[in-house]
Structure formats: C-alpha cells, structure tokens
Amino acid sequence: MHWAIGILIFLATVIFMEGFAYVAHRWLMHGPGWFLHASHHRPRHGNWEWNDLYAAIFAVPSIVLLLGGVQWGWWPGTIWIGAGIAAYGAIYFGFHDIIVHRRLQHRYLPKSSYMKRIISAHRLHHAVETKDGTVSFGFLWAPRPEELKAELKRRGNAGVRAATATTRDRVEHP
Known part of the structure; x- marks a missing residue:
C-alpha cells in the first residue's frame, strides 16, 4: 500500500473516531455504561476512577488491528486504522485527562x-x-x-x- 493512501486512511480514522466517541459517550456511557461512567461525573478520590476502564476497552480494537496488520498478514490498511484509533486515544488523553481534568499538573492556559x-x-x-x-x-x-x-x-x-x-x-x- 502506498504511504499516501495509508496517511489518508489514518486521518480519516482520526476524524471518524470523533463521531464514534460522540456516539459512545452519548448513548453508551450515558446509557447502559453509566455504571462505569458515573464515577467520572463525581469528584475523584485518588488517581483512578471506574470510567478509566473505557480507555482499556476502546484500546482493544486498535491493538487487534495493529497486530493483525503487522503480525498476522491482514490487509495493510488495518495498520493505519489501528494507528488512527491509537492517535485519537492519545489526543483524547492529552486533551481530556491532562488539559481539562488536570490528572497531570501543568500550567497550560488556553489562549485560542x-x-x-x-x-x-x-x-x-x-x-x-x-x-x-x-x-x-x-x-x-x-x-x-x-x-x-x-x-x-x-x-x-x-x-x-x-x-x-x-x-x-x-x-x-x-
């Protein structure tokens, strides 16, 4: 697969993940998955909350797609899709957990x-x-x-x- 096609698949996956995240947050986490997500709407005591399990759950497809593409001979596009899911997860962690919820202390003040x-x-x-x-x-x-x-x-x-x-x-x- 040409690298330019891979980059397009990667970028499309990152964009798609925002839609997926909206749907999962709205109808899964604020629906039947509230039993885990409720911890995120309460004050946190300690470093972890039940809601953190969603990060592990949503990492599974990325890991499987990366393994499938790299180790198991699947279509090469699965590597780019798995990487796009992982990139969205990293962006989410940086924005949501670090910038908004300050799970790591910082002095960042939004200007834009x-x-x-x-x-x-x-x-x-x-x-x-x-x-x-x-x-x-x-x-x-x-x-x-x-x-x-x-x-x-x-x-x-x-x-x-x-x-x-x-x-x-x-x-x-x-």
Missing part, C-alpha cells in the same frame, strides 16, 4: 478561541451530575458555550450541581 470553547463545553458537560440532561458529548468539536448554557437552562438545569465560586469561575472563564 478553539481551546477555550472545547474546554468550556466539556466543563459544562460535567456541570450535570446525572446520567440524563447533560450537553456536549464530543471531545474535539463542541457547540458554543452560550448554546450549551441556554440548553441547560431550557431543561430547567435538571441535574446541574450547585456552583461554587471556584467551579463557576472555571466554567465561565477557562
């Missing part, structure tokens, strides 16, 4: 409107503590925070945790 938008959207998602009623399920694309706040208000702020001065400041001024 894009980063401010997706961080605000994710924090608005976490303003809701319950399985239902939340907004913004994507990770690399999100509606404007004003739209999300209006949607939460339209829903009567059902499930929204009471804001403290700290959380209010983080949501409004990431």
